Amino acid sequence: MQKEMAYSFPDEVLKHVFSFIQSDKDRNAVSLVCKSWYEIERWCRRKVFIGNCYAVSPRMVIRRFPEVRSIELKGKPHFADFNLVPDGWGGYVLQWIAEMAGAYPWLGEIRLKRMVVTDESLELIAKSFKNFKVLVLFSCEGFSTDGLAAIAASCKNLRELDLRESEVDDLSGHWLAQFPETCTSLVSLNISCLGSDEVSFSALERLVDRCPNLRSLQLNRAVTLDKIANILRRAPQLVDFGTGNYAAELQPDVFSNLAGAFSSCKELKSLSGFWDVVPAYLPALYSICPRLTSLNLSYATIQSPDLIKLVSHCPRLQRLLVLDYVEDSGLEELASSCKDLQELRVFPSDPFGVEPNVSLTEQGLVAVSLGCPKLQSVLYFCRRMSNAALVTIAQNCPNLTRFRLCIIEPKTPDYLTLDPLDAGFGAIVEHCKDLRRLSLSGLLTDHVFEYIGTYGKKLEMLSVAFAGDSDLGLHHVLSGCESLRKLEIRDCPFGDKALLANAAKLETMRSLWMSSCAVSFGACKLLGQKMPKLNVEVIDETEPPDSRPESYPVDKLYIYRSVAGPRFDMPPFVWSMDEAVKILH
Amino acid sequence: MQGGGGGGSESGSMSTVSRDENMVVSSEDSSCPDESGLELGLGLSLGGGGGGGGGGRQGGGFKMHHVSKGGPYARILTAKDFPSSSLSSSSSSSSSSPSLSKANVTAGTKRTAESVAVAANGSSQVVGWPPIRAYRMNSMVNQAKVLTMENRKKETSMVENSSIGGYRNDGNTKLKKSTFVKVNMDGTPIGRKVDLNAHESYEKLAKTLEDMFLETAPSVNPSGSTALQLDMLNRMTRHSKLLDGSSDFVLTYEDKEGDWMLVGDVPWEMFLTSVKRLRIMRKSEATGLAPR
Numbered sequence: 090m091q092k093e094m095a096y097s098f099p100d101e102v103l104k105h106v107f108s109f110i111q112s113d114k115d116r117n118a119v120s121l122v123c124k125s126w127y128e129i130e131r132w133c134r135r136k137v138f139i140g141n142c143y144a145v146s147p148r149m150v151i152r153r154f155p156e157v158r159s160i161e162l163k164g165k166p167h168f169a170d171f172n173l174v175p176d177g178w179g180g181y182v183l184q185w186i187a188e189m190a191g192a193y194p195w196l197g198e199i200r201l202k203r204m205v206v207t208d209e210s211l212e213l214i215a216k217s218f219k220n221f222k223v224l225v226l227f228s229c230e231g232f233s234t235d236g237l238a239a240i241a242a243s244c245k246n247l248r249e250l251d252l253r254e255s256e257v258d259d260l261s262g263h264w265l266a267q268f269p270e271t272c273t274s275l276v277s278l279n280i281s282c283l284g285s286d287e288v289s290f291s292a293l294e295r296l297v298d299r300c301p302n303l304r305s306l307q308l309n310r311a312v313t314l315d316k317i318a319n320i321l322r323r324a325p326q327l328v329d330f331g332t333g334n335y336a337a338e339l340q341p342d343v344f345s346n347l348a349g350a351f352s353s354c355k356e357l358k359s360l361s362g363f364w365d366v367v368p369a370y371l372p373a374l375y376s377i378c379p380r381l382t383s384l385n386l387s388y389a390t391i392q393s394p395d396l397i398k399l400v401s402h403c404p405r406l407q408r409l410l411v412l413d414y415v416e417d418s419g420l421e422e423l424a425s426s427c428k429d430l431q432e433l434r435v436f437p438s439d440p441f442g443v444e445p446n447v448s449l450t451e452q453g454l455v456a457v458s459l460g461c462p463k464l465q466s467v468l469y470f471c472r473r474m475s476n477a478a479l480v481t482i483a484q485n486c487p488n489l490t491r492f493r494l495c496i497i498e499p500k501t502p503d504y505l506t507l508d509p510l511d512a513g514f515g516a517i518v519e520h521c522k523d524l525r526r527l528s529l530s531g532l533l534t535d536h537v538f539e540y541i542g543t544y545g546k547k548l549e550m551l552s553v554a555f556a557g558d559s560d561l562g563l564h565h566v567l568s569g570c571e572s573l574r575k576l577e578i579r580d581c582p583f584g585d586k587a588l589l590a591n592a593a594k595l596e597t598m599r600s601l602w603m604s605s606c607a608v609s610f611g612a613c614k615l616l617g618q619k620m621p622k623l624n625v626e627v628i629d630e631t632e633p634p635d636s637r638p639e640s641y642p643v644d645k646l647y648i649y650r651s652v653a654g655p656r657f658d659m660p661p662f663v664w665s666m667d668e669a670v671k672i673l674h
Numbered sequence: 675m676q677g678g679g680g681g682g683s684e685s686g687s688m689s690t691v692s693r694d695e696n697m698v699v700s701s702e703d704s705s706c707p708d709e710s711g712l713e714l715g716l717g718l719s720l721g722g723g724g725g726g727g728g729g730g731r732q733g734g735g736f737k738m739h740h741v742s743k744g745g746p747y748a749r750i751l752t753a754k755d756f757p758s759s760s761l762s763s764s765s766s767s768s769s770s771s772p773s774l775s776k777a778n779v780t781a782g783t784k785r786t787a788e789s790v791a792v793a794a795n796g797s798s799q800v801v802g803w804p805p806i807r808a809y810r811m812n813s814m815v816n817q818a819k820v821l822t823m824e825n826r827k828k829e830t831s832m833v834e835n836s837s838i839g840g841y842r843n844d845g846n847t848k849l850k851k852s853t854f855v856k857v858n859m860d861g862t863p864i865g866r867k868v869d870l871n872a873h874e875s876y877e878k879l880a881k882t883l884e885d886m887f888l889e890t891a892p893s894v895n896p897s898g899s900t901a902l903q904l905d906m907l908n909r910m911t912r913h914s915k916l917l918d919g920s921s922d923f924v925l926t927y928e929d930k931e932g933d934w935m936l937v938g939d940v941p942w943e944m945f946l947t948s949v950k951r952l953r954i955m956r957k958s959e960a961t962g963l964a965p966r
Binding site: 117120121145149153168170171172173175176177228254256282364387388436437440470495497499528552554579580622630631650652 | 693694695696697800801802803804805806807808809810813814854856865866867869885886
């Protein structure tokens, strides 16, 4: 059968056909058809996505896919965003860069998320890849403006430099000036994370001037409002713009200059930045509001009336990020003005306050669910919720794919009935059949997990905190959620039973994180022994887990599947349960 | 770097290897809105090294069947597949479940207690909760500081009242409660981060840093919680070596102007507003460091 296939479709034809197959899943399927398809496919795969940098080694990737042009890697577990993963845990990219430098001279794109990137890595990228085009460092750390200078200076055809939410050590503001005069290829530049002294504004202006294809520009906070007009006039073709500081003394000429500059940007669809907003300057945006599809005001400390005014000018809005200053009234206005809304994120302005500082409740979200039929993605911080509201939301928005609710005080019950919120979240998973991502909060028993296991068939990522009563909860999830890839749990009474009973499930997932739960050291060791394709890592910053009895619960546990075996760059506070690795370092 | 996994098995179980590799090298990206969810068919055979399914029931019965997209043979092991006898082989899981669940509760509570830092105003704050990205927290605190500094600079507020008033409209300047700064120690390649706002004084900060970097032999004996509590007590009452000069190292910090100073000479609150990062420096290198 194989031979017939080979004769009827010469390699070149297959290669050509495969070149239309972009999705990794499809390519994986293709590679499993037969040996010759596997061979042909692997030689023509150009793009590789690795969701966990420790799941496979660079050498393995290189061996299988010799002609890669674009790579995407993710490092630390998601909970690292909330400081739950100690510094030094890992996620170093240097090894990858070093190996790829030799193997992929034509590598053009590197996208990293939650990884540790050093100046050395950046310098290596700069000198190893002659055709380097795209560097995205999302939520990365470990590098300084020196590394950026190397990239700017050497990458002659750089198209994208995106440092969103990364932590950069500022050493000198002049790295931007390192872009040679001949560099005119920039399409996207995101330097919003840089601190005040790190950007030479004149160099930025000159750069913007000579890059006619610049579509996306996110400035950093240090860029003052009066400078925005200068930039915009140099780049009227921008589609996506992030302001810096949006505050200044109200001056009519500055205002009209700014308004004029914005109105000259006929393609502008997406705005962000808006640190330190002076509301009087918001009307400068009115001319472009009708075209806006995405608005990130999540750093803007402006009050509801100003937000309402702005939002009512944006009928085409599809994506809104905002602080809870928007209040229920603002969300009601949003619901009536923005019928195309697909994504809403509401962040807390005072997350640690005990009393609410704004009038934002579950009502706001209910209003949006009623008014915006296309709503798909929700991230909502609030202080109270009810089952009734959740049921209403679920019924109004059956197309939800992402639902993340954070009721700020852990274990908060339904404020009307004082019941757990099991039924409410149950309604969400039951009605929203395409739900892929869910974050729970509030008072929750094992019942909610029963619902999730029963209905959450497409659920890929689940985040749980301060919930559940027993192992049964975890068992429902692990045994019921067929599509589950990432599970992260903190402060729940889940122990050994569910984990061991569903050990095999873990091999079908990318990773499992459990912290402040009740999984014993003994169970971790057992898992490590029995499941060679899993890396079972115990994190404990106070003392080695084997200095305590085996029944003692571990502090933090991170389990992920890997074909590369245990990693060798673990810091002293991470212990591998793999038998091949000594437990005591 | 890697030894196991798909190492030498190209010839034999190529399909297993490539499937495994396919699993880890695939576009399972929940942040990418276009991806659909389900995994491809998985042909895992477990316990490859550990005697497969042939051996005893001892922790076994792990045979994993072909899982495909909603296919009829999708099967994931449940508690039913896992005979309880194999669970009891591991020390404590099932046989002592009542006491374990008690221990769980204690341990869980204790752990939660440990992960709760009592903030300055007395309200307890749990680490990493609410789940707000460190990037956002840092932005918010910088924002409030800018606003405060702007107010100090100008007597008449240059910005409209509503923007400042808005941020503090409940009367109390609630800044974010976590300020993580980097700490490096001479001779240690891996830096750490410490939350300054979780400490109320130099002493507490120094102790945390000593715990992190200057590892003394843990004085626990394996008899559980009492010993651990005693150890914690010892650590809390132990005088800080970093601050009293008895260690080979001193604690220094870089301030907003880029100067390196000895920690401890200015009031704690003033320190909090000017510190950018910390460094545990060798005493020999710290000569010439002027206290302010």
